[in-house]
Amino acid sequence: MTMQQIYLAIPLLPLLAAIIVGLFGKLLPRATSHVLTIFGVAASFALSAFVLNDAMSSAPYNETVYSWMKSGNFSFEIGFLIDRLSAMMMVVVTFVSLMVHIYTIGYMEEDEGYTRFFSYISLFTFAMLMLVMSNNFMQLFFGWEAVGLVSYLLIGFWYTRPTAIYANLKAFLVNRVGDFGFLLGIGLVLFHFGSLDYASVFSVAPQMADVQISLVGNAQWSLMTVICILLFIGAMGKSAQVPLHVWLPDSMEGPTPISALIHAATMVTAGIFMVARMSPLFELSSTALSVVLIIGSITALFMGFLGVIQNDIKRVVAYSTLSQLGYMTVALGASAYSVAIFHLMTHAFFKALLFLGAGSVIMGMHHDQDIRNMGNLKKYMPVTWITSLIGSLALIGTPFLSGFYSKDSIIEAAQASTIAGSGFAYFAVLVGVFVTAFYSFRMYFLVFHGAEKWRTLKHDSHHDDHHHHGLMPADEPHEPGWVIKLPLILLAIPSVFIGYIAIEPMLYGDFFKDVIWVDSAAHPAMHELTHHWHSVFHTSAGMALHGLMSLPFMLAASGVALAWFFYMKRPDIPAKIQIKFSTINHILENKYGFDTFNERVFAAGSRFIGNKLWQIGDVSIIDGAMVNGTANFIGKLSVVVRKLQTGLIYHYAFAMIIGVFLMLTFFTKV
Amino acid sequence: MLNYFYHHILSFTIWVPVLAGIAVLASADENNPNATRWSALLGGLVSFLVSIPLYTRFDFTDGGFQYQEGFSWIPAFNINYHLGADGLAVPLILLTSFTTLIVIISAWEVIQKRVAQYMACFLIMSGLMIGVFSALDAILYYVFWEAMLIPMFLVIGIWGGPNRVYATVKFFLYTLLGSLLMLVAFIYLYLSTGSFEITDYYKFAMPLNVQVLIFLAFFVAFAVKIPMWPVHTWLPDAHVEAPTGGSVVLAAIALKLGGYSFLRFAMPIAPDAAHHLSGYMIALSLIAIVYIALVALVQKDMKKLIAYSSISHMGFVTLGFFIFNNLGLEGAIVQMMSHGFISAAMFLCVGVLYDRVHSRQIESYGGVANTMPAFAAFAVFFAMSNAGLPGTSGFVGEFMVILGAIQSNFWYAFLASFTLIFGAAYTLWMVKRVFYGEVANEQVAALKDLNKREFLILAILATMVLALGVYPQPLTDMTNATVTQLLSQFTQSKLPVGLGL
Secondary structure, three states, X not given: OOHHHHHHHHHHHHHHHHHHHHHHOXXXXXXHHHHHHHHHHXXXXXXXXXXHHHHHHOOOEEEEEEEEEEEOOEEEEEEEEEOHHHHHHHHHHHHHHHHHHHHHHHHOOOOOOHHHHHHHHHHHHHHHHHHHHEOEHHHHHHHHHHHHHHHHHHHOOOOOOHHHHHXXXXXXXXXXXXXXXXXXXHHHHHHHHOOOEHHHHHHHHHHHOOOXXXXXXXXXXXXXXXXXXXXXXHHHHHOOOOOOOOHHHHHHHOOHHHHHHHHHHOHHXXXXXXXXXXXXXXXXXXXXHHHHXXXXXXXXXXXXXXXXXXXXXXXXXXXXXXXXXXXXXXXXHOOOHHHHHHHHHHHHHHHHHHHHHHXXXXXXXXXXXXXXXXXXXXXXXXXXXXXXXXXXXXXXXXXOOHHHHHHHHHHHHHHHOOOOOHHHHHHHHHHHHHHHHHHHHHHHHHHHOOOOHXXXXXXOOOOOOOOOOOOOOOOOOOOOOHHHHHHHHHHHHHHHHHHHHHHHHXXXXXXXXXXOOOOOOOOOHHHHHHHHHHHHHOOHHXXXXXXXXOHHHHHHHHHHHHHHHHHHHOOHHHHHHHHHOHHHXXXXXXXXXXXXXXXXXXXXXXXXXXXXXXXXXXXXXXXXXXXXXXXXXXXXXXHHHHHHOOOOHHHHHHHHHHHHHHHHHHXXXX | OHHHHHHOHHHHHHHHHHHHHHXXXXXXXXXXXXXXXXXXXXXXXXXXXXXXXXXXXXXXXXXXXXXXXXXEEEHHHOEEEEEEEOOOHHHHHHHHHHHHHHHHHHOOOOOOOXXXXXXXXXXXXXXXXXXXXXXXXXXXXXXXXXXXXXXXXXXXXXXXXXXXXXXXXXXHHHHHHHHXXXXXXXXXXXXXXXXXXXXXXXXXXOOHHHHHHHHHHHHHHHHHHOOOOOOOOHHHHHHHHOOHHHHHHHHHHHHHHHHHHHHHHHHHHOHHHHHHOHHHHHHHHHHHHHHHHHHHHOOOEHHHHHHHHHHHHHHHHHHHHHOOOHXXXXXXXXXXXXXXXXXXXXXXXXXXXXXXXXXXEHHHOOOHHHHOHHHHHHHHHHHHHHOOOOOOHHHHXXXXXXXXXXXXXXXXXXXXOHHHHHHHHHHHHHHHHHHOOOOOOHHHHOOOOOOHHHHHHHHHHHHHHHHHHHOOHHHHHHHHHHHHHHHHHHHOOOOOOOOOO
């Protein structure tokens, strides 16, 4: 096989499996669904691993697969750019996808939509691979929208539920708001660069740094700033940055495996990947980077707060995802693109682990998702317990675990950044550490330790995945089978080790050489980090040992301690705080009012304007006054004109001839 | 024999369906509607096959008129039977013969009264519309243009809904008003040039004020057909009253007659006026895209919603015309083709529901996906294409027009891009209310999923939508040379040198 065939096979195998299972799954034995799709994605993973290995030693591959369309001087192509960035993304995507495929066998076992689900997640894998492997903006947009489509289908997987079909429509529309900016950004790139091919755009970019365009009146805007901000609006939609974050918490209506795959590990990080891929453009605009930095900081901090008051196990993890996406965005804004990608990778492992762990808990609890009904699950679900603990420790940045390396690097980068807004960013990510540790361990303690609260629970309605009920007081939770446990264990391994192994080559080696471009003179953060590494840390172990005495670690530790004190030692305190600070609690419960605002202003506003335009514009003015008005006018006029209708042919003929002559005279004169 | 066919291929594509329609009428036996159906299908199939060589024998490097043929028709007035097709006309001709075939299959057991007349109307209309797309003589064009309205009136008037008379009259008045002004323009051009040859008009220099009048006369005729805001209100009414097949042809082809004619007449004959008035044209297009999308959002009737969506999508077509660059113009043509497939599919989907429940109201449904899963899959797919999802044909045209518009003015593209949000909003909101949720009522509970015939036509359309979305190059290869030629016509000033009068 040539390399091109291998590259083609990587996205096409999952696509093929998705098509076969999607079209014929119902006719084939049930097991075919998972056998085929797992085979597809496993082969895809194996090939991706091979490609990553190959990319370590060879030059980037940048070739067209086929010409999509030509128009005038522009040509649009489908092609692959395989360098270390895309190869790494391919491995992460296919690995997490493989884990989720296996996990799904257990999680969706009883669901009627079993084959449909496998078809969708394989289709998703295809779309995500097309996105990361693209060598041009058009195909990037294709993958971008295709993952959005599958996300729509999967959030609304249980399409009879009102909440699910509300959430999937909302997710799609909010993402479309982001795509609105993204498409305009792509349009400006094509207009000013004459191509959508990454390589040609990036090679010309430095010469475009000083180009000014005028959009409103004569005010001059830097072209690169406009393009980068527009592209970033796309990233804000997909990667759920404030204020386009509102769809992600609601997306938890989808089955848990896809929350892990799409809404934690892969799709939502597409925006981060995109900005990192566009580093040669973003580096040319400090203004755009400041916007990125500030949006990221707001997301990192304020979404973290919301995690504190959630009681639905999936929503806690969802808000933590939002906050972590904010961290990645901060890294991008600080020009530490490699750090953002590094955190993207570690986060993919530990967040997928946390979600799948949450799914395991949900199964054990018979589809009760309220953490207030859980407790002491460590006794019944040891594998889930240990792996979830590992995931939580990685998330809060415990030294030596993967999350520590990536998160501490982001904090350092925010500290070292010099662009506008970096002070706030540093503050936000520091406070975020404490908040993250607090809500993560609040959940951990409530779920795995303490009293077995379902035993004392009165049975009413629960929010759940399958419309089943929770545990009865006499029931005991059971850990699900190996198809659930194996992915947890396989994800726990990289959650522990990947940071330790990968930090030096990825951030300070030449892994991203020629892939990510940083203007060190203007944006020195990464340069300082490198200096710090070589002068102070030297090794991964050195960084971890230093980390034990650092401020972030203190904050994380105190967050854990506070969670322990509140939820293990003195469970009466949180309730009192809730009453005492009811205003703050109210604001948090309303999620800062974003949903209400969007619902009232944008959704209701559009419907209101639409109705008015229809009733007043179309019905009253155009149809009422003009069309029917003309008819009425003619009706009245005809009463008068009728008198002219003598019934004599020659009168008519005369009038017609006069008319024709008049018309011709008028036209031939001018 | 074969050579004779190739030399007169356009005549064959026009007259085979017309004759087939007449044959179906003549041979109809009321007691044996199935024989009528099969003969209509045969007629449609042969008509479609006859049009295929237009693609296979097409010269992709030639932007001018190919397959030309003709003879002198009325020598006294220099009126010729002159046919020819370029890279703009050929795709639309193929779309016409293809859609007619789909309509015949879709009517199979749905139409029970006057089967032969129904089938014949569509066959004859197909030939006449192909005539519009291939006439190179103004009078010939005008005859086809007016003649195709007759079967359309009959389709709405006979097989239409309860309010069909109002809809037909409204449709008739709107189009008649426009057509008359167009005829005046033709007479003026004839008196000035002594010819009805369209290509002669291309060479005829005119001062700007004359061009503006000519352009406006054409504009009224074509804007009604497309339809552009504010002369669009006949379309939702016509769609609501039309039977499914009527809606399909109306949306998929009849609207394109207007778009096609802009490029064939108004813009190349009066290019300076087209530039002079382009600001207004762009404004009307953008109003169509945004205003109409918002109106679509609040529709309660599925057919009205899709009708408004059509108007909004046709806004992209006219926007693409008047930004005068390759991407915009070619995108507009792609958008016309894509809208042909997608709107046909959407109306057929409504037809599938209407045949079972006899309601077009969104509120009559809910949870249809529970009882009709295969149908729901198709409906979601076509809804996504309507919302312009990449990978479907709906994306290609909009993408090209937006990229073209941004080269003209950033804010044109900005406003046009609202379709990303509104297009998704009105389409998917309808999908949500019709297909998702719990089974809403007993009628929905009793629904039967697609039969083989319905499945077949939706599958064919889905394949086309997907093929054009994944690989639009075969289409743009056809249009490339023609678009370049059209643009050079549009940009070459025709103002007389020296004195203007």
